[in-house]
Structure formats: C-alpha cells, structure tokens
Amino acid sequence: MFKGKENNVQKDLDCFKAELSEADFKAFSEFIYTEYGIKMPPIKRIMLQGRLLKRIRELNMQSYTEYKDYFFSKEGQAKEIFNFLNVVTTNKTDFFREPVHFDFLQNQILPQYGETNRGLKVWSAGCSSGEELYTISIVLNEFKAKNPLFNFTILGSDISNRVLTTASKGVYGEHKVALIPLEMKKKYFLKSKDRDNPSVRVKPELQKNIALKYVNLMDNSFDVGDNFDVIFCRNVLIYFDRATQERVINKLCQYLKPGGYFFIGHSESLSGMNVPLKHIKPTIFRKE
Numbered sequence: 001m002f003k004g005k006e007n008n009v010q011k012d013l014d015c016f017k018a019e020l021s022e023a024d025f026k027a028f029s030e031f032i033y034t035e036y037g038i039k040m041p042p043i044k045r046i047m048l049q050g051r052l053l054k055r056i057r058e059l060n061m062q063s064y065t066e067y068k069d070y071f072f073s074k075e076g077q078a079k080e081i082f083n084f085l086n087v088v089t090t091n092k093t094d095f096f097r098e099p100v101h102f103d104f105l106q107n108q109i110l111p112q113y114g115e116t117n118r119g120l121k122v123w124s125a126g127c128s129s130g131e132e133l134y135t136i137s138i139v140l141n142e143f144k145a146k147n148p149l150f151n152f153t154i155l156g157s158d159i160s161n162r163v164l165t166t167a168s169k170g171v172y173g174e175h176k177v178a179l180i181p182l183e184m185k186k187k188y189f190l191k192s193k194d195r196d197n198p199s200v201r202v203k204p205e206l207q208k209n210i211a212l213k214y215v216n217l218m219d220n221s222f223d224v225g226d227n228f229d230v231i232f233c234r235n236v237l238i239y240f241d242r243a244t245q246e247r248v249i250n251k252l253c254q255y256l257k258p259g260g261y262f263f264i265g266h267s268e269s270l271s272g273m274n275v276p277l278k279h280i281k282p283t284i285f286r287k288e
C-alpha cells in the first residue's frame with residue numbers, strides 16, 4: 001500500500017517534469033484547428049501543457065506523449081474528445097455582456113413582434129455556460145410580460161459539454177449576477193441558502209423556452225431546425241482565422257431568415273468579408 005502511494009507521488013513528479021514537446025503540440029494544434037476551427041499558434045504550447053496536465057493526472061498517465069498516443073487512438077478519439085474539448089476551449093462569458101446588443105434586441109427588433117403572435121427564434125451559437133442565453137431570455141420575458149401574444153424559442157449550442165451542463169443547470173456563483181439590478185434579480189433568480197457557497201439558480205420560466213445542443217460550427221451543416229430571426233455568435237469567431245470565420249459566417253447565414261439579425265463580439269469584425277450581411281451598427285448586421 002505504501003509502495004502504491006510512493007509510486008503515485010513519483011508519477012506526479014514525473015508529470016511535473018514532463019513537457020509537451022513541439023511535435024506533440026503540433027499534432028494537437030493541427031487537430032483542433034482542422035476539426036474545430038480554433039487556431040493554436042506555437043505561443044500557446046505552454047498554456048496547452050498546463051491545461052492538459054490535470055487530465056493526464058486523472059488518467060494516471062506518465063507523459064504527454066502517452067496522452068497523445070491515447071488521444072489519437074480509436075478508443076481515445078471516442079472516449080477522450082469531450083474531455084479534451086472541455087480543456088482546450090476558452091469559455092469566458094457574463095450576464096449582459098456587451099449590453100448594446102440587448103438594448104438593440106429590446107428597442108429595435110422586438111417592437112416588430114409585439115402586435116403579432118409570430119414567434120421569435122434566437123440562436124446563441126457558442127453559448128458557453130448559459131449567461132448569454134439567460135440574458136436573452138430575461139429580455140424576451142420582459143417583453144412578453146407587456147405583449148402576451150409574443151412567443152419565442154432560444155437555442156444554445158457549444159462544443160464543450162461541461163459548459164452545456166452548467167447552462168442546463170442554470171446555477172451560478174452569486175458574484176456572476178452582482179451587476180444585475182436587484183429587482184430583476186429577485187424576479188428571475190432564486191438565492192441558495194448555502195452561506196459558504198453563495199449561488200443563484202435561474203427560475204424555471206427563464207429556462208422554459210430554451211433548448212441546448214452540441215453543435216460544432218465547423219460541421220458542413222447544422223441540425224438546428226427552422227431558420228432563425230436572430231443569431232448571436234459573439235466571441236467565438238475570435239479563435240478562428242479569417243478564412244474560417246468567413247466560411248462559418250456564410251454557413252450560419254443559411255440558417256438566418258432574410259431580414260434576420262446577426263450579432264458578433266465587440267473585438268470581432270466582418271470588414272472585407274464576402275458575407276450576405278448588411279452593416280447596421282458596429283457588431284450588428286442584418287441579412288439582405
């Protein structure tokens with residue numbers, strides 16, 4: 001028994017000393033770029049090394065090469081891909097992030113839907129852990145309270161099943177909702193009683209019209225049902241190169257109704273791209 005423990009300590013130390021070689025990094029970075037569009041230049045090698053370490057320890061492996069060989073084996077590709085995606089994706093997000101988009105949704109898009117029972121279909125592509133989805137849902141629920149005929153559905157998609165699970169639970173640390181006005185917080189969130197771990201849970205009405213799905217934006221086509229009135233694809237394309245961005249946006253536009261709106265993140269740009277979108281305001285576009 002003592003010997004086993006000693007072995008584990010030795011393995012940890014070995015792991016610490018091990019490096020993700022340039023050749024192994026290249027194999028991972030080519031894979032993630034080809035399959036998921038995410039560019040991973042050599043400068044990211046140390047970052048990937050750090051992110052994979054925990055996983056290598058969990059698998060009780062001794063080196064990055066052992067992990068790479070497993071990952072690219074038939075068994076590894078079937079079993080390990082989701083853990084890998086959870087590790088390599090960057091999932092930073094917030095409630096009411098880049099609020100101009102939610103003001104535009106509320107003041108410019110929704111009024112067209114007030115008098116009719118024409119449903120609004122929204123897609124948050126690359127929704128991460130759900131803060132964007134629930135922000136959209138708050139805006140749409142607020143509108144519905146004043147316009148009872150109005151109805152809507154929201155699709156949230158991502159490639160990381162860890163963030164999709166968080167999104168489906170709808171439970172967040174209290175600090176995540178700190179900037180939401182108190183009245184709105186009371187209306188749409190429940191506070192946990194656990195004082196050591198203060199958290200909130202979104203109320204069921206916010207979740208009612210939301211569906212979640214694994215969708216890789218690099219796939220040739222998406223199984224997402226009828227076309228959308230609004231697509232949010234914010235802070236996702238930033239990880240792709242220009243040619244890939246243009247290809248993905250053109251594909252996403254096939255799922256956007258004519259006259260539908262398309263939002264990108266504030267550090268992203270479509271300038272010079274051949275896409276069927278008309279510029280309305282910075283980061284806000286409309287399908288022609």
Ligand SMILES: C[S@@+](CC[C@H](N)C(=O)[O-])C[C@H]1O[C@@H](n2cnc3c(N)ncnc32)[C@H](O)[C@@H]1O
Nearest residue numbers: 036089091092093126128159216217234235236
């Ligand atoms: C930084 S988060 C942005 C979240 C949210 N849209 C926002 O702006 O706050 C980017 C998300 O895009 C997802 N992503 C990256 N590559 C993707 C791909 N090929 N297909 C779908 N989602 C992808 C990541 O998993 C991550 O959760």
